[in-house]
Amino acid sequence: MIAGYSPEIQAIFGTLFTWGLTAAGSALVFLMSGTQRKFLDSSLGFAAGVMLAASYWSLLAPAIEMAESSGMYGESGEYAFAPVALGFFLGALFVYAADQVMHYFKIGSTEIMIDLNVECNVSPETKQKGIKHNSGSHNLSKSSNDGLTKRKARVPTGDEEELILGLSNEDYNKLHKQSAEKWKRILLLVIAITVHNIPEGLAVGVGFGAIGKSPKATFESARNLAIGIGIQNFPEGLAVSLPLRGSGVSVWRSFWYGQLSGMVEPIAGLIGVIGVSWIEPLLPYAMAFAAGAMIYVVCDDLIPEASSSGNGRQASWGAIFGFILMMCLDVGLG
Numbered sequence: 036m037i038a039g040y041s042p043e044i045q046a047i048f049g050t051l052f053t054w055g056l057t058a059a060g061s062a063l064v065f066l067m068s069g070t071q072r073k074f075l076d077s078s079l080g081f082a083a084g085v086m087l088a089a090s091y092w093s094l095l096a097p098a099i100e101m102a103e104s105s106g107m108y109g110e111s112g113e114y115a116f117a118p119v120a121l122g123f124f125l126g127a128l129f130v131y132a133a134d135q136v137m138h139y140f141k142i143g144s145t146e147i148m149i150d151l152n153v154e155c156n157v158s159p160e161t162k163q164k165g166i167k168h169n170s171g172s173h174n175l176s177k178s179s180n181d182g183l184t185k186r187k188a189r190v191p192t193g194d195e196e197e198l199i200l201g202l203s204n205e206d207y208n209k210l211h212k213q214s215a216e217k218w219k220r221i222l223l224l225v226i227a228i229t230v231h232n233i234p235e236g237l238a239v240g241v242g243f244g245a246i247g248k249s250p251k252a253t254f255e256s257a258r259n260l261a262i263g264i265g266i267q268n269f270p271e272g273l274a275v276s277l278p279l280r281g282s283g284v285s286v287w288r289s290f291w292y293g294q295l296s297g298m299v300e301p302i303a304g305l306i307g308v309i310g311v312s313w314i315e316p317l318l319p320y321a322m323a324f325a326a327g328a329m330i331y332v333v334c335d336d337l338i339p340e341a342s343s344s345g346n347g348r349q350a351s352w353g354a355i356f357g358f359i360l361m362m363c364l365d366v367g368l369g
Contacts, residue, residue: 042308045254046243049261050236050304054297056265057232060272061293064280072344075281079341080350082224082274084357086329086337089231092365093267094326095119097238098319105316115319122320126230126327133226134335137219221279227332228275228296234321235264236300240307241315267364268297274357 040048067074098119103112242257276293280286307314341350 042243042246043305045257046240046304046308047301049239049243049257050301052261053232053235053239053265053268054294054300057268057272057297057300058290058294060269060274061276061290063273064276064286064289064293067277067280067286073346073349075278076341076344076346076350077353078277078281079337080353081357082278083333083337083341083350084354084359085270085274085361086227086231086333087354088358088361088365089267089271090326090329092362093264094231094234094322094329095123098122098322098326101322102319105319107316118319119323122323123327123330125320126324126329127331128327129230129324130223130227130328130331131335134219134223137222218282221282221284223332223336224278225275225292225296227329228271229299230328231271231325232268232297232300233303234318234325235268236303237307237314237321238318239264239300240304240309241311241318243304244308244311245315267361268300270357270360270364272297 099115102108102115102118106112108114108117239257239261242260243254246254246257272293275296276289279289279292284292338350341347341353
């Protein structure tokens with residue numbers, strides 16, 4: 036980002052800038068409040084809109100353009116769809132496989148949810164029933180907020196007696212299952228955004244590594260690419276942290292996991308600038324791969340979940356706002 040430095044240093048500066056704007060977007064979660072279901076569904080819709088717009092304008096359209104201009108897919112680029120279609124399919128398959136692996140290894144347990152400071156709301160009826168502890172164990176912590184009692188619970192291990200939160204076994208198992216599914220969905224969202232940031236980091240690295248190798252490969256063009264990607268990353272950080280906050284994760288952890296999705300960009304940028312000669316032909320595949328991963332998460336998780344509680348209208352408006360915001364940034368800075 037500063038003329039006169041080596042391409043490697045410039046790529047690191049550029050991708051640190053893009054990562055910083057991801058963190059800045061995530062930091063907006065400090066201004067948000069509320070963990071109601073409508074807030075969660077609206078934030079899921081916002082994330083879906085951002086991801087849909089980014090999938091086309093940030094990933095698929097540039098990937099097709101790169102494939103056409105490479106001269107590797109037909110004289111006029113008539114087969115440029117081939118690497119993009121293959122990458123898109125592999126991206127969707129990757130997220131599907133990750134989902135199956137998490138299910139197989141039971142990733143998404145309530146222990147992880149509690150480690151993330153996720154709180155379970157206990158109804159007034161439950162409070163009237165009372166809380167039973169297993170002997171000598173302090174598995175419950177209690178806090179009060181706006182007159183509502185919230186309790187955190189740890190899932191009993193095989194050596195412990197069953198922990199009862201004043202709930203029936205059926206209600207407790209239902210709460211356990213909902214928490215596990217919620218964490219798995221959020222984890223897939225983080226994976227999709229992180230996968231999306233890898234080709235963007237590679238693109239910034241390739242941009243700085245290619246300076247001087249062609250008339251269009253200038254420092255100014257590489258710098259503008261880094262600025263454009265950085266500004267696009269701003270709503271993406273928020274798209275991760277908002278659903279986390281809406282799910283009951285603490286504000287600091289929501290911010291941490293939101294900015295974490297952009298941490299891969301400096302690493303990918305360094306790889307791109309070092310291997311510019313062999314990374315550049317792979318960019319269409321990598322960008323389409325990221326688009327496929329995000330579209331799969333949107334269709335399989337975000338949209339169904341956002342509409343499952345009767346808040347489809349709020350989720351739809353969130354998606355429209357997220358799509359318009361990301362489209363404007365992508366097109367305006369393209």
